[in-house]
Structure formats: structure tokens, C-alpha cells
Amino acid sequence: MTPELQAQHDRTDAFMAEITQQITMHQFDTTDQVLLKRMVEEGFSDTRGVMRLRFAETLGQIGEPATPVLLEAVSSHPNEVVRRASAKTLTLIGDPTAVPTLLHAFLNDPDQVVRSSSVGALARTGEVSVPPLLDILASETADQTTKGHAAWALAFIGAEATEYLTPALNSDSLDVRCAVIGAIVKVVQDQPSEKLLNILISALTDPEPTIRNDVAAGMAQINSPETIPHLILACRDSDVDVRKAAVSSLGKVGDESALETMRSLLNDDENVVRVLAKVAISQLEQRLADDDWD
Template identity: 40%
Template sequence: MMLNSSEKFPTPDATEHFVEQINEQLSQGIFDAENSQLLEGMVEALADKRGLVRLSLVEAFGKIGQPAVPFLVEALTHHSNPVVRRSSAKALAKIRQPDTISHLIGAMVKDEDTVVRSSAAGALAGIGSAALPALLEVIAGEYPEPVKGQATWAIARAGVEAVEPLHLALKSDKTDIRLAALEGIAKIAEEHGDELSQNAILSVLQDDDLEVRLEAIASLSRFPSQVALPKLIPLLEDDNLEVVQRAILALGKLGEPEVLPILQAKLAEKREGIAQFVKIAISQLKCR
């Protein structure tokens, strides 16, 4: 049974004193992680209106680790106060335990509070590759687009250790899963210069699914220019108008001055909307 925060901490000063005691015990190595009443009190203190107090408690939970998980999961799942649920998800993000994945997924897809959902997504991203199967199930499932968007966001931030399962997901027959995998692979390629990830994206530039193809083209703007330019420039002559538009925007984002004459030549393009996209790309180049 969770303690009532108004009874446990009747004043802000009482909460602050409690948090100071917790931090002092942790710094001295004398915190009793088996004291359930103490951990319940910490959870209830997450209702404090002061962000710095809640942050201090979240950091403390991160130091406590596994013993705090059942109390945080209970609060995330059942607490009536959304502020407590939000901070519980953030505390679980510090602990990064795979056995919390199902609870975090539940919060991400079901909680009525948008901050709770985004905090749960952040915790899932922190867990990394272990959370990918559950996140991909959300992508493939019958969930609202905002929920799928948060799952995609988490997948994209799962880290370089997720590269192999993401490559497998890129071969899925489901477009939503492949798009989410592309986002994650592109981020890994950008941040780590991973050649395998770059090649995986290059391999779907001529994909049969236009949506996948367009996302792959957009991803090239995050690549080194020596890799992206030889792939993007030929796409300016593609028969598909959307492909040409996406390639133009990617060239603008790359910011390489050498493509300016190529883009300027496309201003004479007669196909609808191309010249307007070229102007946007040129303005991006000139702003760099």
C-alpha cells in the first residue's frame, strides 16, 4: 500500500528534509534498500511540485537500482497522480532493467497522460536492443499514430548495440516496421559512421515500396557527402516526382557548395513543384 503523500509530507520542507536524508544515506553507503516503507515514501515524494526535488529523487532511484523497481512499476502502472507516474518512468529510465519492458510498453500505449507516455518511451530507448521486439510489436499493431511515433522515436535511440536486430527488421514485409528500422539505422550510421548501416540504407534506395524509398533518400542527408552525393544526384532525373523532390531537399540539407550549380540547373525543370523545392534547397545551402 502506497503512503499518502499529504500525510507523509505535510509541508514542502518536510519533503525536502526527507530527500536530503535519502541522499545523505546514499552518499554514506548506509541506505537500507530493503526498507519498503522508505521506498514507498520516496515514490510518494515524487508528487512534489518542485522539479528539482523530483529530479533529485529520480537520481536517487537510479543509484538504488533493482530494489526500487517493484515500487516504481507499481506507481507507473497504478498511481492516480500523473506527476508520480511521469517521474516513476524517468526513474526506471535510470535503472534500465529489461524486466520493466512490458510495464513501460503498457504505459506508453495506454496512459492517458502524454508526458507519461513520452517518459516511458524514453525509458524503453535507454534499455536499448532488449526493448526492440516489444517496440516493433507496437509498430506492427493496431495503435494510434502518436503511439507508433513514440515507439519509432524509442527505436531510433536504442543505440549501436541494436544494429543487428534493426537490420533484420529492415527485411520485414511490414512497411511500418521497415520505416522504423530505417530511422534507427540512419541514426546509427550518422552517429557512428557505421558502414554496414550505410550500406543497409543504400540497399533500399530502389525499394518497391515508395514510402520506404523516400525515407531512405531523406536519410542520405545524414551521411558523409562522399557517400550521399553519388546516390542523390542521379535521383534528380528520376521519373517519380516525389523521389526528385526528396532528393532535392536532401541535397540542400547536406550543405555541399558543389551541388549549387546542379540545383540551379534544376530551376528550369518544367515538372510541377520542382522549382519551388529547388529554391528551398538553395536557400538551405546559402544559409550554411
């Protein structure tokens, strides 16, 4: 380590010690934007990841008063390490006022880590981020990586997004509808809802095979007995991917009533379905045998 770098580390350590003392003594002024900006500038420019983390956690504890300086850094700081750390810190705060800046960074920052950190922060802001995330999913210009991150954020938001999910299932955009299915699966998995489960069950007959496939695959995560008869019907779907998803899910959540249909898939026209059916039957029979010992 060079003497210059050691001196910089010593200054940063002393600054953190000063801040910690002020917070401990309840003397820290959360309205001091100059001080907060210095924390972002000096703390996040430090070459040590552990020190950047300490500043991030401290700013996260300070909360919304730190939002303006963090947003300024995310939007315009020339050092991508500072932008990354600022976006990650906004994840800790979850301030809804950060959404416009985070959206811009998510869509436009040249650094991949800044973009992914920004969408993580968007997810933590909750319901307020849902409409712009749906807009991204419906966009014809956003690439699939961006849409994938937006779909992840929508699923992460989960139950807070519920009021937007059902209407969005009628979107003209397949990307939106697929993301909404994923989000509904996550909500039902975490907080069982008869209404949302019935929406998923209805989607098993959607005219778009991609939707049917996503729903059939999602049923394995929900693990509800109510889905079994509908998955059995999906095993006869005209689309091979839907049949694959349905039989795989039945292997994980099915009961004895599914065995006859699953065995019929051993004669399916597609080899991959026959192989999956064999595996799923084995899984189900093993689970039924284990249940006999309960």
C-alpha cells in the same frame, strides 16, 4: 501557502535530509522496499517540481533496487504525477526488467505524459526493447502517435538495435520499414558503417516511394561523399517527393558533380522541385566558393 501544505513540505524536506545523510554515511539500505516505496509515495507526491526531481535523481542513483517500487507506481498509482515521475526515474535507471510494465503504460495509460515518459524509459533499456517496439510499429491497431513514439525510441536505441534492423527491412509493414530506415540513418550518422550505408543506398531503389523519400532525406544527415552519385540518380525519380528530398540533400552534401543534374531540375514539371533546386544550387555554389578559400 496553507499551513497544511507548509507542514507537508517540511516533512518531505526532513525526509530527504534523512535519506541524504544515510547515503552520505553509507548507511542507506537499498533492500528496504518499505523505505523505497515511501520515497516514491512522499517524494513524488510533493507539489514542488524541484523536490520531485531530487527524489528522482536519488532513486536513479540507487538504481535497480528501486525498480520494483517504481514499476508498482507506474502501473497502479492513482496520482498521475507520481506515475509520471516514476516513469521518468526508470529512464535514469534503464533496467531491462522494466520493459513489460513500461510497454503496458506506454500503450494504455490515460495520461499522455506517462505514456511519453514510459517510451523514453523503454528507449533507455536498449536492445531488449527493440522487438516489442517493432511489434508496435507493425500493429494495425496502434495509432500514428504511438507508432511515432515507437519509431523515435528505435532510433534512440541506435546501434544496440543493429542486429534487428536489417531483417526488419523485409517486414510487410511500411511503418516498420520506415522506422528502421530512420534508425539506420541515426546509427550511420553516429557510428559510420559501410555495411549499413550500403543498405541505405540500396533502399534508394526500393519499390515503395516513401522508403526512397526517407532514405534520400536521411542522406543529408549522414553527409557521406559515397551517397552523392546515388542522390544524383534519385533526382530523376518518378516520385516528386523523392526528387524533392534528393535535391535538398544534394544542396547540403553534394559536390560539383551534382550541379548539372541539379540545374536540370530547374525545368522539372513540379514547381516545388524547381524552387528547391534553385535553393539547393545556391547552397552548393556557396559552399564550393567557400571551399576555394580553404
